Amino acid sequence: MLRAIFGGTFDPIHCGHLNAAKALVEELNYVTIHLMPNAVPPHRPQPRANGAHRLAMIECAIRSHAHMCAEPFELNQDGPSYTAKTLAAMREHYPNDTLAFIMGMDSLLTFDQWFDWQSILACAHLVVLPRPGYQLRTANSTVTQLLHDRQVSSPDELYQDSSGRIYIANTTLTDVSSTAVRDALASGDSAEIPSQVMTYIRHHGLYSSPL
Numbered sequence: 001m002l003r004a005i006f007g008g009t010f011d012p013i014h015c016g017h018l019n020a021a022k023a024l025v026e027e028l029n030y031v032t033i034h035l036m037p038n039a040v041p042p043h044r045p046q047p048r049a050n051g052a053h054r055l056a057m058i059e060c061a062i063r064s065h066a067h068m069c070a071e072p073f074e075l076n077q078d079g080p081s082y083t084a085k086t087l088a089a090m091r092e093h094y095p096n097d098t099l100a101f102i103m104g105m106d107s108l109l110t111f112d113q114w115f116d117w118q119s120i121l122a123c124a125h126l127v128v129l130p131r132p133g134y135q136l137r138t139a140n141s142t143v144t145q146l147l148h149d150r151q152v153s154s155p156d157e158l159y160q161d162s163s164g165r166i167y168i169a170n171t172t173l174t175d176v177s178s179t180a181v182r183d184a185l186a187s188g189d190s191a192e193i194p195s196q197v198m199t200y201i202r203h204h205g206l207y208s209s210p211l
């Protein structure tokens with residue numbers, strides 16, 4: 001079976017994340033998607049909402065969806081949430097399953113700047129979500145070469161090796177970001193988030209001010 005870890009800051013989870021996860025459940029066979037909020041993002045400003053809230057919002061969003069779970073692993077670790085460290089630990093925890101790491105196209109374009117990125121490919125496949133505004137043709141030479149060497153065109157090929165393949169998914173593009181959601185919520189506008197997540201945000205008074 002394939003365990004696909006969808007890592008993110010999820011500050012908060014939005015319809016772009018959820019639509020993509022739903023589409024991947026259909027597109028990848030025998031998959032469980034672990035939506036995993038990071039504790040300390042290694043590469044960007046720290047999240048507005050704490051880890052417990054971000055995990056709880058994921059739980060609200062996926063409540064009625066099969067083959068998805070909220071993954072607390074990184075919230076229980078100290079230090080920066082490096083994906084290489086996380087996947088090495090998960091590899092040990094799930095020795096009989098194939099692992100994949102799900103990321104948006106924006107993340108793939110900077111993948112060669114990630115901490116110990118080569119060891120990520122030794123532990124897991126990559127599943128990449130197309131994202132509005134981020135084109136593969138703008139990739140630098142390292143990422144272009146990685147795709148040349150490792151890209152597969154069918155999800156079935158992910159089951160032929162235990163790690164190191166890159167699959168670009170067929171999901172429909174959803175033009176939404178957590179930044180746009182936070183801005184909309186601070187202005188009192190509607191935001192592209194699941195209704196259960198909106199109820200949670202209102203109940204806990206999250207994102208009500210611009211900063």
Ligand SMILES: Nc1ncnc2c1ncn2[C@@H]1O[C@H](COP(=O)(O)OP(=O)(O)OP(=O)(O)O)[C@@H](O)[C@H]1O
Binds near residue numbers: 020103106129176
């Ligand atoms: N609309 C989207 N389509 C495809 N991938 C997405 C989309 N939104 C986020 N992702 C991907 O999901 C992962 C987690 O994203 P993240 O939690 O940072 O959301 P974000 O919308 O990019 O947030 P922010 O605006 O705060 O940077 C990343 O790999 C990101 O590329």
Ligand SMILES: O=C(O)c1ccc[n+]([C@@H]2O[C@H](COP(=O)([O-])O)[C@@H](O)[C@H]2O)c1
Binds near residue numbers: 043084
């Ligand atoms: O390990 C790294 O160096 C690294 C660098 C950038 C991003 N990541 C991970 O990629 C995922 C998406 O990140 P983000 O900032 O787009 O939410 C999330 O799980 C991050 O922890 C990891």
